[in-house]
Every structure is written in C-alpha cells, then in structure tokens.
Amino acid sequence: MKILVKVFRLTENLYKDPPHRINMPQISEDKIKRIKETILSYLYHNSPGAFYTYNIAQEIVRDEEFTKRLLQELTKEELVAKVGKNSRGINYLRRARWRLSNKAFKAYSGLQ
Template sequence: MPTISKKKKDKISEQILHYLFTLSPESQFTAKIAQEIARDEEFILSLLLELKGKNLIVSINKNPSGIEYKKRQRWRLSNQVYEAYKNHQSNHNNLYNSSSIQE
C-alpha cells in the first residue's frame, strides 16, 4: 500500500476538522466520519488520534446515559478550536460581504 504524504494527511485532517465544525456542538462516531470523508476507518482513526494529541479534538467515550463505550468513540472539536474556527468563519464572511457591497 502506498504511503500518503504529509501534505495529503494534513488536507484530510482539515476535512475532518471542517466536518466536525459543521456538526458542533454534536459529536460523531469514527465510522461516520470515515464515511463522510470517504476514507478507510483505521486511517481516519489514526488521524483523529493525531488531532487529539494536538488538542484540536476531544474523544467521547460514554453515551448520553453515561455508559462507557467498549469499542466505539465519538469525536468533537475542542472548545478552543471551535471558537477559533467560528471567529475565522465570521471574519471570512464579513470580508466577503464587505467586498460584495463595494462592488
């Protein structure tokens, strides 16, 4: 199996972060993220663990009733990353809207 370059891994990680941002504050299972990104579940899990190590996302190991999952994990953006992403998106939208008005 060919290795994937760091640049491509970074792009896929960006896709994961964007997908989780669109769901926020909801969380999503690894399998569903892999399906949405159209990548292998084990590969996505390795990227999710890297993102968790960088404190960009957090894993959720319990269901809403408080019962711990045995084999599954859900993922969501960390609060800091969500706020940064939200600010970036609103700044981008403000820039886009102001340039549209000037034209």
C-alpha cells in the same frame, strides 16, 4: 508421498505470505494535513454533535483505521475531543465518538 509434501509446502507458503496483503502507497504529509482539515471542517459544520469514527470515515471517504489514527493525532494536538460515554453516561467499551474541542471551535468561529 512427494505430491503430499509439495502440497503441504505450497499451502504452508500461502499462510506465510497471503496474496491478499497489498502494500498501500504512502500518503504525503501535505495530503494528510488536508484530510485532517477536512475532518475538522466536517466536525465544525456539524457541531456540537459527536460522531463515530465510522461516520467521519464515510464522510471523508477513507477507511476507519486510517481515520481513527488521524483523529488520535488531532486529539494529541487538542483539536478534537474523544467522547467516551453514551447519552446515558455509560462508558463505551469498544467505540468512541469524536467532537470538535472547545479550543478548535473558538478558533474556527474567529475565522468566520
């Protein structure tokens, strides 16, 4: 009986704090700013195309959730526009494509 209780407590503790959960180190604001610039550069050089989060994440070698968070921040700053419809005009339910906003495209074109 004691063995069963110990096994139960052991498995219970495994579910409470899984060993696969690893705290990632914090990324500095300077590096986040550089990653955002890389995203904007990628979208500018491939404009007027719109890309899925997956494609952008592969290009900048970051995970999709982190990339999505940065894209949402860039959307709030009006540098990136979210495309919510496919080529047939049907709304996406779970995915989104991203493109450079007109404001950002004009600013980049002025620098070139």
